[in-house]
Amino acid sequence: MKVKRSERLIDMTHYLVEHPRKLVPLTFFADRFQSAKSSISEDLVIVKESFKLRGVGTLQTVSGAAGGVKYIPGIKRKQAEELIDTLREHVSHSDRLLPGGYLYLTDILGDIHLMNHIGKLFAAAFADQDIDVIMTVATKGIGIAHAVARYLGVPVVVVRRDSKVTEGSTVSINYVSGSSKRIQTMLLSKRSLAQGSRVLIVDDFMRAGGTAAGMKSLLDEFSATVAGIGIFIESEYREEHLVDDYISLLKLAGVDEKDKTIRVTTGNYFDQVQSFLSTNE
Template identity: 90%
Template structure:
């Protein structure tokens, strides 16, 4: 039974956003709604214009018999700034200070709304990259990884510090922690990552970059390629980093335990990420 156009538009929008970066043929929608492809094409123009106007992404059209459309997540610069400012506010509360200058972050990393912001920001940053999987290290990066994966429509793999019997055969490497200069171990199940995958590395915190560098070295054992590195919070570091390129949302500039203040600034996000939606004409 044919459905009303308003119903088609709602269902198409929902389906596309639930399947980010997945190529969907016009035939699929035509059969789904018992409608002509010409009508579906007109509907998709409306969806595309609305996505761009609202700053949630765009639709990419792939021509040809095997073509179709795919939803590409995105974000406007002004909206990205609002989200990062909100994250700054939450992280900079003085009650987060722990002895030794550490920050309590568990509540933020467990907040689905804040992690949704983080996922949206990183997804927009890496939407134009070919990414097969998101990688992070246990345990605090897991929430971030799943938030990003949700927007990019790819699976998550988790690197662990030690081997688990439930992981089956594993690959392990030793690496040097950048800040403490200690030898540490990383382990990843052989079944969790296909050879030659393109991997987006994400983590909650970076100082020298030792953990991210370790994950990059581990990926070499799988002949995998690093598609990018996303860091929630990076910290000021006086020495040379162990990785070259990354995108950060926040920058921890300093902690004053006595004065109970936390210095948090915007990371390098806006220096690294083109906001393609800003150039779209708003109607």
């Protein structure tokens, strides 16, 4: 029994969004809906135009016998600006200020809608990179990592600071914390990351970049390559960062404990992904 075109379009759109960056042969949809490839191709043109109009990404067509179509997540600049403004407003609330100038972020990192914003922004920034896995350090970066992985269609690995029996054999390194200059340890299960993987590192907060630099060093033990680094909030830091090739959504520009004010600006996101966003206006 053939499926109506309206139903095909809905189902195709849902499948592609649920399987980002996966190459789907036209024969898959043709068999799924008992339709001719020519009809499927026409449907995909409609889906592609709808994606572009709404700024949710695009469809890439791969020709040849082994070809097909894949959904690449994206976002328009105006939408990105609105999402980052929303995040900035949440982070800037004075009641987030903790003693010592720290910020309370747990509620944001547990908010599914805000995490969805973060995942969409980072996925758009790194969608053109060859990425096998998302890496973060326990514990606050885990929500961000899963949000990004959801849009890029890749697994997540979590670096820990102490060994757990459930991790099995691990690889560990010592690294220097960028701000405190203390020696710390991080480790990763040998089973969690394949040799030679291309890894996107994400984290919730960066001051000097010691943790990100530590994860880069840990990846060397797996002969893995850093495909990019995404930071939710970077802090104003007068000295040189230990990592310099990263994308941040927000920047903590200043904290006044006496007046209980938090000054948050946009990070370097638009400087780093300008060329990509401009193609999605």
